[in-house]
Amino acid sequence: MAGQTETFTTGGGRAADLTAENYRFLQEHLYKASGIILEPDRNHLLEVRLLPLLREQKLVSLNDLCALLRATRDPVVSRHVVEAMTTNETLFFRDAHPFQALKNELLPALVELHKDTRKLSFWSAACATGQEAYSLSILLLEMGLADWNVQILGTDLNQQVVEKARAARYSQLEVNRGLPAQYLVKYFTRQGQDWELKPEVKRFTRFETFDLRSSMAHLGPFDFVFCRNVLIYFDVPTKRQILEGIRGTLFRGGHLLLGSAETTIHLDNQFRPRSIGSSVFYQAP
Ligand SMILES: C[S@@+](CC[C@H](N)C(=O)[O-])C[C@H]1O[C@@H](n2cnc3c(N)ncnc32)[C@H](O)[C@@H]1O
DSSP states (O other), X not given: OTTOEEEEEOTXXXXXXXXXXXXXXXXXXXXXXXXXXXOTTOHHHHHHHHHHHHHHTTOSSHXXXXXXHHHHOOHHHHHHHHHHHXXXXXXXXXXXXXXXXXXXXXXXXXXXXXXXXXXXXXXXXXXXXXXXXXXXXXXXXXXXXXTSEEEEEEEESOHHHHHHHHHTEEOHHHHTSSOOHHHHHHXXXXXXXXXXXXXXXXXXXXXXXXXXXXXXXXXXXXXXXXXXXXXXXXXXXXXXXXHHHHHHXXXXXXXXXXXXXXOOTTTOTTSEEEEETTEEEEEOO
16 A cells, blocks of 8 residues: 555545555554554545544544644553544454353363362353343353352453443343343343343452453463454454463463454464354364
């Protein structure tokens, strides 16, 4: 893309030219701050995602935003650029079948394994707004484990989604996606237009900001790690580093669940893929 000028139109109806140099600047900024690779020619994505920030900062174009970032290095604006560029799509019981496999096979095995200590630990890595962690919490309550010592850590790079996860409050649209109606009735209370999870569901969970590229030495040990639909955004060295880090946080024989488009194969050969139902789990040595 070097030397080319990309053109986009802002939602405010004003056309602005994002220079190739500024496109590269935003690519590098995003990569440094998150590891996310922004492909060439994603001007439209930049425009859509960053328009609210332009409005908030009273800026006319993405070139202005780049000038501001260069001049001030404002950490808040800097972070907001990265947060706006993360894709935070998630839903309750996403993909359904891994939760079936957990319920029918993996969780009963863990319950048997830890029947003496009655302690279970999980990590929802790149948890976005928390639906994955809360789905697991509901599943564990449904299995009658309310009086076990269960810890579910949810982490994400994006501070705004972590705050939303902590609040445990979801819109009607969000609870309509993936959540069986009987769980809505049983585990949520109505709060105005929204639905809030009951304390018993929240009790197992804790949410923190965390960059998956950081040292994981202080995390774990976990029985099970979810790390779904995030490796797809990274390059191969970053994927390898993250998989190795996660492996180090798992108990011997613990499992990792990736997104359906992700795998450890050719990236970390110490994980052993295990098919259960229509899901693949990756078992640590
Ligand atoms: C598509 S969501 C996946 C949510 C959930 N795991 C699921 O599958 O439903 C991807 C999440 O990865 C987070 N993310 C991106 N880069 C990250 C990084 N370097 N460290 C931690 N989280 C990151 C984003 O903020 C976003 O919330």
